[in-house]
Amino acid sequence: MSQEPDRLFAQPLAQVADFVFNEDVARVFPDMIKRSVPGYPTIVENISVLAARFAQPHTTLYDLGCSLGAVTQALRRHVRADGCRVIAVDNSAAMVERCSEYLHSQDSMFQELLPVEVIEADILALAFQPTSLVALNFTLQFIAIERRPELLARIRQALLPGGALILSEKLRFEDAIEDELLTALHLDFKRANGYSELEIAQKRSAIEKVMLPDSLQTHRQRLLDAGFSQVLPWFQCLNFASLIALP
Ligand SMILES: C[S@@+](CC[C@H](N)C(=O)[O-])C[C@H]1O[C@@H](n2cnc3c(N)ncnc32)[C@H](O)[C@@H]1O
Ligand SMILES: O=C(O)C(=O)C[C@]1(C(=O)O)C=C[C@@H](O)C=C1
Numbered sequence: 001m002s003q004e005p006d007r008l009f010a011q012p013l014a015q016v017a018d019f020v021f022n023e024d025v026a027r028v029f030p031d032m033i034k035r036s037v038p039g040y041p042t043i044v045e046n047i048s049v050l051a052a053r054f055a056q057p058h059t060t061l062y063d064l065g066c067s068l069g070a071v072t073q074a075l076r077r078h079v080r081a082d083g084c085r086v087i088a089v090d091n092s093a094a095m096v097e098r099c100s101e102y103l104h105s106q107d108s109m110f111q112e113l114l115p116v117e118v119i120e121a122d123i124l125a126l127a128f129q130p131t132s133l134v135a136l137n138f139t140l141q142f143i144a145i146e147r148r149p150e151l152l153a154r155i156r157q158a159l160l161p162g163g164a165l166i167l168s169e170k171l172r173f174e175d176a177i178e179d180e181l182l183t184a185l186h187l188d189f190k191r192a193n194g195y196s197e198l199e200i201a202q203k204r205s206a207i208e209k210v211m212l213p214d215s216l217q218t219h220r221q222r223l224l225d226a227g228f229s230q231v232l233p234w235f236q237c238l239n240f241a242s243l244i245a246l247p
Contacts, residue, residue, distance in 0.1 A: 001068055001102055006032040009202035019206040021067070021092035029068055029095075035193035036203075037138065038186065039237030043168055044070050046235065047135055048078035050244065054164040056132035058083035061114075064123045065139025066090045069099040073106055075133070076113040084132075086116045089123055096120040124151055128158035137168045137242075141211050152226035159247040165228070168235075168242035170213040182239040189238060219243060 006028040009016075019025075025032065033040055051074075055061055061079065063072040066088035075086050088103075090096050100118045107113060119126075123139070124147055134155050140148060155165055173179035190200050214222075220231045223245045230246040 001030045001070075002027055002098075004028050004031065006035065007199075008032070009199040009206070010196065012198065013202055016202050016205045019203075019210045021090075021095055023094040026068065026092065026094035026098050030070075033067075033138075035195065036190060037170075038189050038240050039235060040240075042237070043137065043235055043240075043242050044074055047071055047137065047166055047242075048074035050164070050166060050234070051075055051079050051133045051135075052081075054133050054162065055079045055081040055084050056160055056162055057081045059132040059160060059163075060084070060129045061086045061133040061135075062128070062131055063088040063135050063137070064126075065136065065142065066099055066118070067092075067095045069103055069118070071135045071137050072099070072103065072116060072118075075135075076103075076106065076116055077110060079114060079133075081132075084114050086114050087129075088116060088118045089121050089126060090118075091120065091122045093120055128154060130160050131155075131158050132160050132163035134159065134163075134165045135168075136165065138170070140167060141169050141213050145212055145214075149222055149226060152223060152228075156227040156247060161247065163247060165223075165245040166242060167219065167223075167245060168240070169219065170211070171219075171236075171239050171241050172213045172215050173239070174215050174217060179239075185238050186240075213239075216241065216243075 004027055061075055066072050069088055072086050072088040103116055223231045228245040232244045233241055234244050235242040
C-alpha cells in the first residue's frame with residue numbers, strides 16, 4: 001500500500017471543507033489511519049483471528065466501508081474455512097479503485113487467498129447474502145445516526161448462526177471527565193505521531209459534522225434492539241474500541 005505521508009491539513013486553509021474520502025485522502029490513507037486511530041494495526045491483525053472462529057464454510061464475509069481493503073486482505077489470508085469469499089464494499093470511487101489494485105497485487109504475492117469481490121456501493125442500499133462475518137471497521141460512525149438502526153437490523157437478519165459482526169468505532173463517553181481525558185489523550189497520541197496543532201485543529205473541523213461517534217452504551221442498546229443477543233467489547237485503546245456482536 002501507499003507509503004505517502006498524510007500532510008493534507010499541514011498548511012493553513014482559508015476554509016476547511018467537510019471531510020470526504022476522495023482521491024487525496026485515499027492516497028495517504030494508510031498513514032492517516034495509523035497515525036490517527038490508536039490500536040488500528042492491532043485491531044486489523046486480530047479481526048482475522050476472530051474471523052477464523054466465526055467464519056462458516058461456504059459463506060460470504062463482508063468488509064463494509066473497506067477503504068483500501070486492509071481488513072479484506074487480513075480475512076483473505078487468515079480465514080481457512082472451506083469455500084468462503086469476501087465482499088468488500090465502499091462508496092468512495094477513489095478508495096474502490098485503489099483497493100482493487102492492492103487486492104490484485106496481494107493475489108500475486110500469496111497463494112490460497114479467499115476469492116474477493118470489490119463493490120462500489122452505498123452499504124445502506126446493499127442486499128446482503130447470508131453471511132457469517134461482517135466487519136464494520138470505523139465505518140458506522142460515518143453513517144447518518146438515524147440510518148444506523150436499519151443497517152444493523154439488516155446485517156443481523158443476514159447473519160447465520162455461529163457468525164458475528166465486528167464493529168470498531170471511535171467512542172464518546174457519557175461521563176464528562178472520562179470524555180475529556182480520553183479526548184485529550186487521543187490528541188496527545190496524534191501529537192506523538194507527528195501531527196502539528198494546526199493539522200489537528202483543521203482535521204477536527206473537517207470531520208466534526210461528518211463523523212459522529214456514539215457511546216458504548218448507545219452501541220450496545222442499538223445492537224440489542226437490532227436483534228443481536230450479545231455484545232462483547234474485545235479491544236479498547238483510548239477512545240477507540242472494537243466490539244463483537246453475536247446473532
Ligand atoms: C474510516 S474508513 C474505514 C477504514 C477501513 N474499514 C479500514 O479498516 O482500513 C470509512 C470508510 O467508509 C466508507 N463509507 C462511508 N459511508 C459509506 C456508505 N454509506 N457506504 C459505503 N461506504 C461508506 C468511506 O468511503 C471510507 O472509505
Ligand atoms: O478522530 C479523529 O480525529 C480521526 O482522525 C479518526 C478517523 C477515524 O476514526 O476514521 C477519521 C477519519 C480518518 O479516516 C481516520 C481516522
